[in-house]
Amino acid sequence: MTRNPAPSPSNPEDALLDAGFAALRNTPPPLPDGFEQRLTAQALRAMPVAPGPVAERAGLLSRIAAQLGGWQAGVAFGGAAMAGLSLGFFDPGGLISTQSGMFEIAESGATMSAEVSDGIFDDPLAQFEAELGS
Amino acid sequence: MASDPSERQADAALLAAYAAGDAEAARQLARTHGPPVFRLARRLLNNDAEAEEIAQEAMMRLWKIAPDWRAGEALISTWLYRVATNLCTDRLRRVRPGPLPEGHDPADESPSVAERLHTRQRAAALEAALETLPDRQRVAITLRHLEERSNPEIAEVMDISVEAVESLLSRGRRALKAALAPAAPHLSVKDA
Structure with a gap:
């Protein structure tokens, strides 16, 4: 609601009166202590529907999401679900070929090269002692 | 009337939210409209306790009418001023020996x-x-x-x-x- 100040006075009597009004406007009666709290409490008591459900219903999903780990967990769940779906949807031929490749390697009896095996089974302590001895 | 229709619609929406159980709407209504009603009553009655009684009574009537408030029909402030003015006038008539x-x-x-x-x-x-x-x-x-x-x-x-x-x-x-x-x-x- 917009305020509608009265027009400016045109004579001394009106000026005096309007100065009085201005003085009263500038010193509004102070609110009693706890006035707004009492009014709010009254409003909540008189509410036709139990207070609070609108805000709390809105927060229910948020609370559940928070229990599950927040939005990061939601993204992870979503990603995992998509991965599961894609595994179920696509042709598993690639997986089979990978698996068969592994079996083929095992069956071929391939061994590590002598160079590699030497590297792995070298005794570093023996080398150290040999260097000390020399 | 100086108020615009959107102000009335906003008032109606706030009261509808209150009637639906929105506690924040209750707080906002009490905070916005309680003090002006108290001030008016205080200026008309020159008594803090009586002014608060009038403000409480006027606001109680607002809470009760909230579910039936018709959008666009009135401003809450005007409606409350009207209720408070009538309550104050009744009280002034009772207190004074004669108008x-x-x-x-x-x-x-x-x-x-x-x-x-x-x-x-x-x-x-x-x-x-x-x-x-x-x-x-x-x-x-x-x-x-x-x-x-x-x-x-x-x-x-x-x-x-x-x-x-x-x-x-x-x-x-x-x-x-x-x-x-x-x-x-x-x-x-x-x-x-």
Whole structure:
């Protein structure tokens, strides 16, 4: 609601009166202590529907999401679900070929090269002692 | 009416939210509308305890009507002013031995007003002068000059025509000027 100040006075009597009004406007009666709290409490008591459900219903999903780990967990769940779906949807031929490749390697009896095996089974302590001895 | 329709729609939406159980709407309504109603009642009754009773009663009526509030029909502030004004007028009529006539001129019958002006307490003196006015003039003057409401809104609050409001304001101002006149020489407007 917009305020509608009265027009400016045109004579001394009106000026005096309007100065009085201005003085009263500038010193509004102070609110009693706890006035707004009492009014709010009254409003909540008189509410036709139990207070609070609108805000709390809105927060229910948020609370559940928070229990599950927040939005990061939601993204992870979503990603995992998509991965599961894609595994179920696509042709598993690639997986089979990978698996068969592994079996083929095992069956071929391939061994590590002598160079590699030497590297792995070298005794570093023996080398150290040999260097000390020399 | 000076208010725009969107203001009325916003009021209606807030009351609908309150009626649906929105606690924040309750807080907002109490915070926004309680203090002005208290101020108006306090100015009309000059009593803190009575003014709070009036404010509580007016707001209680608002809570009760909330589910049936018709969108766009009225502003909450105007509606509350109307309820509070009626409650105050009833109380003033009970307290006073008899209502003063509308044309009553208190100029020569209020020495206390002059005494107060001599102490240069302009606001207090005007308050005292306001108390000598007939109820309807006092309500109109308070709404116009202290709460700064428009004449059409005052007409809606008091359930009278705009012309009747103008007449009340004119007679009220005349009576107040007469009441303040004896002490006017002691009170420079420059001091205001």
